[in-house]
Amino acid sequence: xxxxxxxxxLFMLALGFAFAAGSVGxxxxxxxxxxxxxxxxxxxxxxxPTPRPxxxxxxxxxxxxxxxxxxxxxxxxxxxxxFAVAFNKxxxxxxxxxxxxxxxxxxxxxxxxxxxxxxxx
Amino acid sequence: MSxxxxxxLGVPSVALPAAEQxxxxxxxxxxxxxxxxxxxxxxxxxLSVLVVIWFERRVVGRIQQRPGPNRFGPFGxxxxxxDGVKLMTKEDPRPSHADKVVFTLASLIAGTxxxxxxxxxxxxxxxxxxGHTTPLQVTDASSAVLLTLAIASVGAYGILLAGxxxxxxxxxxxxxxxxxxxxxxxxxxxxxxxxxxxHAGSMSxxxxxxxxxxxxxxxxxxxxxxxxxxxxxxETNRWPFANAEGEGELVGGFHTEYGSMRFGMYYLGEYxxxxxxxxxxxxxFLGGWxxxxxxAAINDGMFNHGWWGLLxxxxxxxxxxxxxxxxxxxxxxxxxxQFMRFGWKFLIPATIAWVLVVAFIRGxxxxxLGDSSFSxxxxxxxxxxxxxxxxxxxxxxxxxxVWVNRNQAKxxxxxxxxxxxxxxxxxxxxxxxxxGQRLVEPARATxxxxxxxxxxxxxxxxxxxxxxxxx
Numbered sequence: 278x279x280x281x282x283x284x285x286x287l288f289m290l291a292l293g294f295a296f297a298a299g300s301v302g303x304x305x306x307x308x309x310x311x312x313x314x315x316x317x318x319x320x321x322x323x324x325x326p327t328p329r330p331x332x333x334x335x336x337x338x339x340x341x342x343x344x345x346x347x348x349x350x351x352x353x354x355x356x357x358x359x360f361a362v363a364f365n366k367x368x369x370x371x372x373x374x375x376x377x378x379x380x381x382x383x384x385x386x387x388x389x390x391x392x393x394x395x396x397x398x
Numbered sequence: 399m400s401x402x403x404x405x406x407l408g409v410p411s412v413a414l415p416a417a418e419q420x421x422x423x424x425x426x427x428x429x430x431x432x433x434x435x436x437x438x439x440x441x442x443x444x445l446s447v448l449v450v451i452w453f454e455r456r457v458v459g460r461i462q463q464r465p466g467p468n469r470f471g472p473f474g475x476x477x478x479x480x481d482g483v484k485l486m487t488k489e490d491p492r493p494s495h496a497d498k499v500v501f502t503l504a505s506l507i508a509g510t511x512x513x514x515x516x517x518x519x520x521x522x523x524x525x526x527x528x529g530h531t532t533p534l535q536v537t538d539a540s541s542a543v544l545l546t547l548a549i550a551s552v553g554a555y556g557i558l559l560a561g562x563x564x565x566x567x568x569x570x571x572x573x574x575x576x577x578x579x580x581x582x583x584x585x586x587x588x589x590x591x592x593x594x595x596x597h598a599g600s601m602s603x604x605x606x607x608x609x610x611x612x613x614x615x616x617x618x619x620x621x622x623x624x625x626x627x628x629x630x631x632x633e634t635n636r637w638p639f640a641n642a643e644g645e646g647e648l649v650g651g652f653h654t655e656y657g658s659m660r661f662g663m664y665y666l667g668e669y670x671x672x673x674x675x676x677x678x679x680x681x682x683f684l685g686g687w688x689x690x691x692x693x694a695a696i697n698d699g700m701f702n703h704g705w706w707g708l709l710x711x712x713x714x715x716x717x718x719x720x721x722x723x724x725x726x727x728x729x730x731x732x733x734x735x736q737f738m739r740f741g742w743k744f745l746i747p748a749t750i751a752w753v754l755v756v757a758f759i760r761g762x763x764x765x766x767l768g769d770s771s772f773s774x775x776x777x778x779x780x781x782x783x784x785x786x787x788x789x790x791x792x793x794x795x796x797x798x799x800v801w802v803n804r805n806q807a808k809x810x811x812x813x814x815x816x817x818x819x820x821x822x823x824x825x826x827x828x829x830x831x832x833x834g835q836r837l838v839e840p841a842r843a844t845x846x847x848x849x850x851x852x853x854x855x856x857x858x859x860x861x862x863x864x865x866x867x868x869x
Binding site: 283284286288289294300301304309311317318321322326339340343344347350351357364365368369372375376386390395396 | 424440
């Protein structure tokens with residue numbers, strides 16, 4: 278437990294949290310509190326704020342698409358990392374394997390590009 | 399990279415054989431010393447932020463030919479401290495539409511997670527601290543670099559939740575943009591690191607620094623270095639990629655509704671994240687805390703030991719900080735769709751291709767592609783390596799040639815000859831003439847209601863535009 282290299286990361290986490298919570302808490306205590314209805318409205322440069330739609334409203338599908346594509350490529354880099362780390366010991370076989378793998382993912386990439394999944398306008 | 403990755407790779411690393419352990423030696427480091435080191439890193443970061451905000455404002459001031467902050471302390475050095483005190487004593491409003499818990503939680507996430515990545519950054523090699531010989535690095539693990547990527551992803555929650563919980567339109571837009579931006583550029587960033595791992599054979603930061611004792615990875619992985627520098631600007635939402643804040647369009651982006659110290663956490667987080675990515679870049683590509691080649695050779699590596707490392711590391715890190723400020727001072731923001739197109743259609747495929755190139759070159763170096771070799775200046779190079787490099791260069795030249803030709807053809811096809819005369823109100827609203835174009839005087843009594851309606855404004859515009867071509 279004590280030799281675990283991940284424990285010191287908790288130290289940093291604790292220090293960071295103590296600082297963040299401390300300063301936010303202090304500002305809540307020190308700062309003035311003058312209630313004003315207009316001040317608590319959403320800020321839209323002084324015009325009447327846009328009414329919020331029920332259930333949070335709709336978000337452009339592009340963002341979902343980006344999130345899904347992100348997962349594909351994130352998984353690709355997950356597989357590339359251990360390959361890269363162990364590259365010295367793997368030999369030619371792993372190199373060929375990795376080319377096949379990247380080529381497979383590239384087919385998905387080309388498909389997405391062709392179908393306009395990467396166009397933002 | 400994502401939480402998914404941390405689970406997939408980070409945790410089982412304990413099971414790796416002893417040979418996979420990090421290069422840094424933590425055997426003489428009791429737990430209390432680790433905590434002291436964490437405190438040192440923490441204070442180092444806070445002081446750096448105090449300085450860098452002043453530095454940025456001064457340098458941007460100089461670029462814009464004004465002095466910048468110069469009132470508090472010598473050269474205005476205490477400006478950031480004064481700003482911090484002011485932020486702290488300001489009212490901390492929470493909009494009535496905001497989600498009560500998440501609104502505060504989001505700023506705490508941003509203010510907390512930014513510190514964590516620095517735990518695995520080696521600030522120096524072995525130093526003497528309170529009678530113990532210990533690396534000036536809070537901790538290291540065989541998956542350290544992966545950990546920083548994972549923590550960066552958790553930090554993104556701070557931004558996303560801020561936008562969601564504010565109950566306001568602009569922050570929501572800013573947060574959506576920001577998360578799309580961060581995940582898009584994270585892929586290219588992660589892939590850029592693969593080249594470093596191929597050369598170092600490890601993901602532990604101290605091992606990567608140790609492996610660079612002969613050649614810094616900026617040379618064998620130069621293209622990765624370029625990609626990393628581009629993506630780190632995208633990851634930190636900095637100019638010219640500051641679309642998440644988008645001052646011109648979204649007021650303040652995700653932190654529009656934040657004030658006082660809750661806003662301060664985002665401000666702090668942004669700068670500490672800049673330090674983190676700069677530190678990672680120095681560690682992975684510029685030899686970390688090791689002295690620059692010329693200085694490293696002086697007096698049997700005298701400047702390459704102990705606390706000297708902190709100096710070299712800080713200098714390298716500030717090189718990138720300067721670059722960030724320089725970008726901010728000189729470049730306009732790029733449009734969001736251009737930004738995303740650049741990330742998805744150029745950076746990602748280019749990085750993947752580069753990873754394959756590096757794999758081939760490294761494979762040739764290790765003799766996977768044949769054993770015959772030649773020597774230049776006493777160093778042996780495999781013949782296969784020469785082949786691979788030649789082939790890649792040829793391929794790159796061919797692609798560049800095709801690309802340039804295509805662009806030229808496109809430019810030819812899109813060339814638009816401006817007519818000699820222009821009716822500025824043809825489209826219903828005033829259009830300024832191009833240089834050399836003559837204005838057609840529009841008829842007074844138009845059937846266009848819009849132009850007639852806005853008569854006073856239109857008159858002045860017309861006079862101004864008439865002046866322009868003569869001068």
